[in-house]
Amino acid sequence: MALITEAEVAVILRCSRSKVKRLRLTGQLIYLVGRPVLVDEADLQAYMDEVKSRKAAQEPPKPVKIEPTPEQLHQEGLRQARIRAQTVWMRRKINSKGK
Numbered sequence: 001m002a003l004i005t006e007a008e009v010a011v012i013l014r015c016s017r018s019k020v021k022r023l024r025l026t027g028q029l030i031y032l033v034g035r036p037v038l039v040d041e042a043d044l045q046a047y048m049d050e051v052k053s054r055k056a057a058q059e060p061p062k063p064v065k066i067e068p069t070p071e072q073l074h075q076e077g078l079r080q081a082r083i084r085a086q087t088v089w090m091r092r093k094i095n096s097k098g099k
Contacts, residue, residue, distance in 0.1 A: 003038040006031075012044065023047070 009029075010017045023029040030043040068076070 002041045003032065004041060004044070006037045006039070009039050009044060013048075 004012075006017055006020050006024075010020045013020065020029065024031045024037065024039075029039060029047050032038040032040070
């Protein structure tokens with residue numbers, strides 16, 4: 001049974017000491033009361049395993065497909081028509097310079 005301090009736990013978890021304190025006070029991390037507060041390495045490992053299993057159990061969110069409104073479809077159609085008209089105009093302009 002190896003005991004480590006709150007500061008060492010913070011280094012291992014790559015978080016702040018206040019985060020470790022919140023974990024202790026919410027009951028997520030088991031500790032020994034005293035000065036300094038000590039945590040058993042086995043309890044820390046159990047906490048880390050629990051967090052990993054929770055993250056592994058979470059499914060990634062499915063992408064939500066947003067259907068365009070009729071107004072958006074109309075605007076997109078107008079935009080594409082403008083682009084086609086500009087392209088035709090540019091081609092005619094280029095062809096007329098060559099003659």
